[in-house]
Amino acid sequence: MSTDEGTGEVNHRAQTVEAYRLWWQHDAHWYQGVASRFGQEAANEINAEALRKIATHVGQRVGRRSGALPGTGDSRKDLEELRRRYDECGDRMFPPELRNASTEVEGDDLIVLTLRRNFAITMVRMAGSLDGYRCPCTDIHAGWSEGLGVTLTENRAESCLRDGDKACRLLMRVRTPPPSDRTEG
Incomplete structure (x- = not known):
């Protein structure tokens, strides 16, 4: 097992980040292989489908851990809680280092x-x-929303890093009011 030089302590976070990086490198090369053999449209479709399934699972886990959405009647407060849950989904799928x-x-x-x-x-x-x-991205957000038991009425990218924009700006418009209870387990 590798250790942090000079301290003898295992640097678990560094190992985790390295594992993430290796899996993302794998994913990029896998995408390249599918695109070169079957076309980029097939690679895009398979990638989006797989990520949506993972995102749905992550949303379900976050939902189970957090409990039912509050449904306080204060739409701003309820939306803030949902925003926090989306952040948690993002942090579970993509560490801040990446x-x-x-x-x-x-x-x-x-x-x-x-x-x-x-x-x-x-x-x-x-x-x-x-x-x-x-x-x-929109497939990931659709998966998170499905897993959290939320319906989006709009799910789109207004700008995208891929297109050379300075940032991605992704809009998730939620059917209001958000559901106060979840049916999936």
Whole structure:
């Protein structure tokens, strides 16, 4: 087992981050292989489908851990709690070392995710597949929402790092009021 030089203590966080990086490198090369053999459209579809399934699972876990959405009647407070849960989903799927993201509530039904750095884009670019790559962000958000028991009435990217924008600005408009109880387990 590797240790932090000179201290004798295992640096678990560094090992975890390295494992993430290796899996993301694997993912970028896997995407490249599928794209070269079956076309980029197939690679994009398979990638989005797989990430949505993972995101749904993550949303379900966060939902179980957090309990039912409060349904306080104060839509701003309820949306803030949902925003916090989306942040937790993001942190579970993508460690902060690999991305720079923040969320905020705008209005009575909109959560905006701003992504200033995305390790996946970096890895796909390094693998030479960025030109035809389609970001699966909206599929991830749809999965989180499904897992959390929330219906989105809008789920779209307003800007995207992949397109050369300075940040991704992703809009998740929530059906109001958010459900106060969850049916999935």
